[in-house]
Amino acid sequence: MVTAGEHAGPDGAGVFRALHHHRAPGDPLVLPGPWDAASARVFAEAGFPALATPSAGVAASLGYEDGRTPADEMFAAVARITRAVDVPVSADVEGGYGLAPKELVERLLEAGAVGCNLEDSEDGVLQDPHRHADRLAEVRAAAGDRLFLNARVDTFVRGITDPERVIERAALYVAAGADCVYPIGAPAGVLPLLRSGIEGPLNVNALPGRGPSPAELGALGATRITFxxxxxxxxxxxxREIAAELLPK
Incomplete structure (x- = not known):
């Protein structure tokens, strides 16, 4: 058992950052998404070197709809997860809950996170990429090297299918200090184009039991896989299947 914060700071973030680099094609970093302490322990005990919480999964575990979790409850849930395992944990904090960059960084570090996702849409609407890049730069300035910053690009999930729009946003976000770019919802077929046009690690979401495997997504250009x-x-x-078996027939 560890305490929240043990993996925060330059060393924890550095270990996590190093996992993203010098990876062979077809061997992406696979980061399961724990939604509570129990699931985090399962993934850590299975041998995964790091984890990445999903905001929607955590929301479901707390009884909220996706995007409706109060900030205090999200950070408390992340802290319970980081305390439960001895591997680095990155946290999905949606759009940052309206917190100023310095406070956001402090809350993440207090919760024991070594990294975070920040998305570039709010209430279902894409944000101006230059304004979002400015926010990412402020978060990077407040965090220094203490957090791995994963910049989520929401164009595909907002109905914009041109991959060049992703590449344009990614360039701004990497220049602002993002460690990784996450074009959520990107079709597998456009990954080689995104890989060729985006500098640094590329996060791709996989569908458990459906679609290309993590290794196949890695061969297409993914550096890291989340779910x-x-x-x-x-x-x-x-x-639900277990519950159905328990009901009297």
Missing amino acids: GPGLQLRAARAL
Whole structure:
């Protein structure tokens, strides 16, 4: 058992950052998404070197709809997860809950996170990329090297299918200090184009049990694989099956 904050700071973030570099094609960093302390322990004990919480999965575990979790509850949930495992944990904090960059960084570090996702849409609307890049730069300035900054690009999930729009946003975000770019919802077929046009690590979401495998996505250009709430949803389906078996016939 560890305490929240043990993996925060330059060393924890440095270990996490190093996991993203010098990876062979077809060997992406696979980061399961724990939604509570128990699931985090399962993934850590299975041998994964790091984890990345999904905001939607955590929201479901707390009884909220995606995007409706109060900031205090999200950070408390992240802290319970980081205390439960001895591997680095990155946290999905959606758009940052309206917190000033310095406070956001402090809350993440207090919770024991070594990195975070920050998305570039709010209430379903894409933000101006230059304004979002300015915010990322402020978060980077406040965090220094203490956090790994994963910049989520929401164009595909907001109906903009031109991959060049992703590449344009990614360039701004990397220049602002993002360690990684996450074009959520990107079709597998455009990954080689995104890989050729985006500097640094590329995060791709996989669908557990469906679509290309993590290794196949890695061969297409993904540096790291996350699953959003997919693992929590799969676990919920398994529980529903168990519950059905328990009911009197």
